[in-house]
Amino acid sequence: MAPVDDIAKLILRVALRDRAAFDALYTATSAKLFGVCLRVLRDRGEAEEALQDVFVRVWTKADSFAVSALSPLSWLVAIARNRSIDRLRQRRPTTSIDAAADIATNEPDPERRAELSSEGARIDECMDELEPARAAAVRAAYVDGASYAELAARHGVPLNTMRTWLRRSLMKLKECLER
Amino acid sequence: MSDPRGHEREPEGDELLAAEYVLGVLDPAMRPEIAARIDRDRAFAALVEAWTARLSPLDAAYEAELPPTSVKAALDRRLFATAPGKPSLWSSLAFWRSLSAAAVAVAAFVVVAPLLSPAPPADRLVASLAADGSEIRYVVVYDPAEGDVSLNHLAGDRAEGRDFELWVIEAGKAPVSAGIIAVGGTIHIVLPPELAARIAAGAVLAISMEPKGGSPTGAPTGPVVAAGDLRSI
Numbered sequence: 257m258a259p260v261d262d263i264a265k266l267i268l269r270v271a272l273r274d275r276a277a278f279d280a281l282y283t284a285t286s287a288k289l290f291g292v293c294l295r296v297l298r299d300r301g302e303a304e305e306a307l308q309d310v311f312v313r314v315w316t317k318a319d320s321f322a323v324s325a326l327s328p329l330s331w332l333v334a335i336a337r338n339r340s341i342d343r344l345r346q347r348r349p350t351t352s353i354d355a356a357a358d359i360a361t362n363e364p365d366p367e368r369r370a371e372l373s374s375e376g377a378r379i380d381e382c383m384d385e386l387e388p389a390r391a392a393a394v395r396a397a398y399v400d401g402a403s404y405a406e407l408a409a410r411h412g413v414p415l416n417t418m419r420t421w422l423r424r425s426l427m428k429l430k431e432c433l434e435r
Numbered sequence: 436m437s438d439p440r441g442h443e444r445e446p447e448g449d450e451l452l453a454a455e456y457v458l459g460v461l462d463p464a465m466r467p468e469i470a471a472r473i474d475r476d477r478a479f480a481a482l483v484e485a486w487t488a489r490l491s492p493l494d495a496a497y498e499a500e501l502p503p504t505s506v507k508a509a510l511d512r513r514l515f516a517t518a519p520g521k522p523s524l525w526s527s528l529a530f531w532r533s534l535s536a537a538a539v540a541v542a543a544f545v546v547v548a549p550l551l552s553p554a555p556p557a558d559r560l561v562a563s564l565a566a567d568g569s570e571i572r573y574v575v576v577y578d579p580a581e582g583d584v585s586l587n588h589l590a591g592d593r594a595e596g597r598d599f600e601l602w603v604i605e606a607g608k609a610p611v612s613a614g615i616i617a618v619g620g621t622i623h624i625v626l627p628p629e630l631a632a633r634i635a636a637g638a639v640l641a642i643s644m645e646p647k648g649g650s651p652t653g654a655p656t657g658p659v660v661a662a663g664d665l666r667s668i
Contacts, residue, residue, distance in 0.1 A: 268666065271563065271574050272561070272587065286502055287500055289500045290479075292494075292497045293499075295496075304505075307506055310512045312510070312513060315514055317572045319589065321570070322563035322574070323563050323602075325484060326484060326491070327488075329491075329494070332541050333494045333497070341459040342463075345466070347462035379490070379492040380492075397459055400494055407460075422458070423454075423455070426455070427451075427460065431491070431626075
């Protein structure tokens with residue numbers, strides 16, 4: 257993938273309605289963003305539609321990147337996650353509950369995860385301070401788009417308990433990351 | 436705004452709301468409302484952005500996978516399709532069929548070539564100008580070599596009998612007018628060297644709504660309708 261600075265410049269040029277920059281940005285980032293859509297939606301057809309939505313938003317909202325402090329890739333992945341999660345939640349709830357069992361097996365093993373996220377070492381340390389089940393729930397919510405209801409079913413706890421788990425875990429993570 | 440789950444009763448209500456939105460676990464019915472709030476409430480948007488940055492190392496779990504080429508084609512149709520009418524030469528099947536394989540290779544090169552052309556000069560600065568509670572949006576490109584400010588009007592109109600005025604604001608100093616922004620899609624204002632020096636020192640640009648003909652006092656008198664930092668492009 258193109259260096260981060262190049263992607264930032266491409267996004268800023270897209271804000272100026274530069275079609276060539278848009279094409280180059282698509283070439284540089286569509287595989288990563290398609291990976292996001294696929295992981296959350298677990299359906300190729302839906303992921304393809306979501307990916308289109310993502311780049312429509314990038315084309316129309318690229319100017320907002322100029323006032324964002326996010327890294328360009330974080331900004332793009334956030335758009336892809338939000339779009340995919342919106343689509344996921346629009347499905348009938350029964351399908352997503354059924355799919356909850358599948359997600360559990362999709363978790364990368366710890367070694368693979370370490371390999372994937374050398375940059376994320378700090379957040380991994382902070383995740384390790386959480387109880388393992390709660391850390392797993394945070395990851396499944398973020399990476400796979402699992403809902404409170406799915407996580408509650410998977411961990412065999414009431415929905416309100418899961419909500420409390422995750423809220424406390426988020427605040428602990430924040431406190432740890434700011435330490 | 437009522438929230439059935441009691442975010443407002445907790446001291447860290449907005450903080451949690453932003454965190455749960457970014458994590459993706461918020462009640463689906465609330466997500467559109469939150470997305471709209473991000474657009475109009477800058478303080479809340481900053482919370483969301485901080486949580487996005489905080490959790491983004493988890494993005495490493497996403498493995499890249501090439502989408503089929505049909506996705507880009509459909510995307511281009513969605514964004515750039517011209518109004519239905521006579522088919523262009525490019526979309527004419529007969530035209531493509533008439534080409535030999537060699538000619539196709541040449542045509543493919545012609546289509547790809549613009550991607551390989553050099554980017555615009557890399558010393559320009561760009562800012563997106565927007566403000567809370569304002570529809571006014573401009574994208575500004577500043578060319579330090581020429582002192583040229585190019586203002587691309589994206590959205591929002593000036594009120595009847597009012598003008599937009601551009602200001603250069605350096606931290607700790609009074610705003611200095613860079614002139615009235617004429618009506619139009621793309622407007623150029625050339626900055627005098629004194630103002631260009633302020634930009635070089637990190638000044639921001641802002642647009643205020645003023646009486647016709649500009650501020651009578653030399654300082655902004657109307658509401659700031661858009662402002663933003665310049666970033667290098």
